[in-house]
Amino acid sequence: MKKIVILGGGESGVGSAILAQAKGFEVFLSDNGALQEKYKIELTSRNIPFEEKGHTEENILSAGEIIKSPGIPDSVPLIQQAKAKGISIISEIEFAGRYTDATKICITGSNGKTTTTSLLYHLLKSAGLNVGLGGNIGKSFARQVAENSYDYYVLELSSFQLDNMYDFKADIAILLNITPDHLDRYDHDFQKYVDAKMRITQNQTPEDAFIYWAEDPVVTKEVAKKQPIARVFTFSEHKADNVSAYADNDQIVINTSKSVFTMEQDLLALTGTHNLYNSLASAIAAKLLDIKDEKIRQSLSDFKGVEHRLxxxxxxxxxxxxxxxxxxxxxxxxxxxxxxxxxxxxxxxxxxxxxxxxxxxxxxxxxxxxxxxxxxxxxxxxxxxxxxxxxxxxxxxxxxxxxxxxxxxxxxxxxxxxxxxxxxxxxxxxxxxxxxxxxxxxxx
Structure with missing residues (x-):
């Protein structure tokens, strides 16, 4: 039986432990800090062995695979030792993705991820789809794959989560923007951070969709370099050639191959230019999932926004x-x-x-x-x-x-x-x- 070691005992780690146990692996969870009481109770009740306030090296380095919390940098000595031993190190998202055939809509970007993810989840849920919300928000993806059977997942993905994803694929990938962030984790090399964000497109096929901001100079340069094979849809503040979604004459306009969606801009629940982008990106994805226009209009106008964001x-x-x-x-x-x-x-x-x-x-x-x-x-x-x-x-x-x-x-x-x-x-x-x-x- 393969042994899976989970490093980090937050929501992501505990969710991974629950899924690994459900799939019949030998599981051990280790955290350098103290675990929250609710997680200790959960692990104990499920008979999942764990340690806190320190790592037992030999126990961790005997793993067949390590699932690493996104908060742990690769530079940590223990991770370096595991790599030297040839142990596979993956993220919770990579692990959970192996065990679901659900349609995965994944959102990344330096800013606007949480708002767009929450809005898109609201759009899908209001339309009556059987949908889970996860990644960098809400309950962990792994926990939901273990305990629920959703047909769709809307996942907010940070660069740290994307770093340790290899075979995982987004059916719809949304890249909102790329500006300098977390450079302390990327050797103060902006290109390394950019590369992490661009991983959202990896493994996509011509049947999949990639949605991005047409005016972001960093993203457009990367897209020109990488030439993604997925169907490409773009959004922009103003109408321009080859832009799929934009605002024009106080209307928002969404063009997909199937139809054109319009709505009065004043009716959008979210205000400000950045929220226009979040609404456009979400509406493109909703159209690609064949959600009815009246449902999209209703959800874009009654969305409540995200706590701690304006x-x-x-x-x-x-x-x-x-x-x-x-x-x-x-x-x-x-x-x-x-x-x-x-x-x-x-x-x-x-x-x-x-x-x-x-x-x-x-x-x-x-x-x-x-x-x-x-x-x-x-x-x-x-x-x-x-x-x-x-x-x-x-x-x-x-x-x-x-x-x-x-x-x-x-x-x-x-x-x-x-x-x-x-x-x-x-x-x-x-x-x-x-x-x-x-x-x-x-x-x-």
Missing amino acids: EKVATVRGIQFINDSKATNVNSCWYALKSMKTKVVLILGGTDKGNDYQEIEELVKTKVHALVFLGVDNSKLHKFFDGKIGTIVDAGSMEEAVTKAYSLSKEGDSVLLSPCCASFDLFKNYEDRGDQFKYWVRKL
Whole structure:
């Protein structure tokens, strides 16, 4: 019996363990940190052996195959040792993909993944399809393959998940954009990150579909190089030659070989240019899956949006507070600032992933009148922004950041938490950061 070792005991790892056990493998799960209580109970109740707060080397290196959590970099010595021994190292997505014949719609991109994935899931579910939501969002793909029998999966895939996928294939692949992110994981080499994102198209056949943003210079260059063999569909803000979906005369237009779909742009639930792209990409996929036009219209107009992504929290004394904690890179913050119609007090900071703040410099100068730096080490932010904005203050906690931002705001302003950075210096994750922001705003 083949032994499968799972490294990492979060949702992805525990889901993989459940599926591996269901498929008759000998399973062992190992995590360098502490496991959440709910996962320990789950593993124990299923008699799946595990360890936490450290790895037993000989146990791990006796594996026939290793399923690695996306959070573990390849540079970790244990992974290097396993590779040297010739042990196959795969991702949870690769593993789960072996055991389902469902249609897989996969979404990646530096920004907009979660919104597009959630919107597309909403479109399919509202149309009555038997569909699961997974990948970088919700319950793990592996757990769902073990416990459910969905006909469709909508999967959000990060570059880390794509890194260890080899035979997996997306029936419909959506690539929203590529901008610098996670460069600390890619030896500060942008091309390595680009290559990871482009893996979304691997193994596709002429029957499959690849949807991407026609105006993204990085993606269009890669597409020209790689010449994907799947059917190609593109989306763009404006009508242009060979663009499948766009906005024109206050309408959105989706062209597929079967038909043309139109809808008034004002009826879209999601506002802002970046959300237009997310809506266009989702609508192309929905059309390819033969969802009826009236269902697409209804879902695009009644979608509720994603928590921690440009989420309106409250208005206090005429000051609007917006939670965009999910903006963990500079390009995300650029989109947030672009959508602002008022003067802004901007909360930035956290764990820098090799950010280049030049991308938002002009928008900060024109829209932001005060900056609050929230982080353990704000030196890089100070070095870039000092002297460019009149008011800059530091905060060491979310309570302090909200209080200072409030005191710096005037009626009619917006306080925007759009940090550009990962959250691990002061918070558990971006959700925790956003939840704390909402808590302190409501305390004002």
